[in-house]
Amino acid sequence: MEGVIGIIVAPIIIFMIFVAPIWLIMHYRSKKQVAQGLSEEEFAALTELAKKAEVMSERIQTLEALLDAEAPQWRNRA
Template sequence: MFDAEMLDVPIIIFMSVVAPLWLILHYRSKKQVSQGLSEHEHRQLVELAHKAEKMAQRVETLEALLDQESPEWRRKV
């Protein structure tokens, strides 16, 4: 019927190859998450924040111009 020796080879392969790789990759990803943003990612985030501030200023300017030119524009939207 069922031979216990049939499981020996897959278990040995799993324990010697798959399990160590699994553990290494798992703890490497945990380490990267705990370290936070890389310097490059931080720089990108700061750049995006700066662009968002400029965009907000432009929107405020456009709204002010629209308020002067067409005071009813807010009701149309």
């Protein structure tokens, strides 16, 4: 019985000494970064992606309009 307890306790102690502190530090560091919001670079990248998505949406609408005019049944093929 004592051997089984030792097998269980040893990994728990190692976890509490080495893994748990690093885990907590990394967790709260990431929480702090999230709370700070986006950096200027991230905001610029997000804005650029939003513009590209808008252009892509317009292109898709144009393509769908062309397909509706040329082949009205194209939506039923899928």
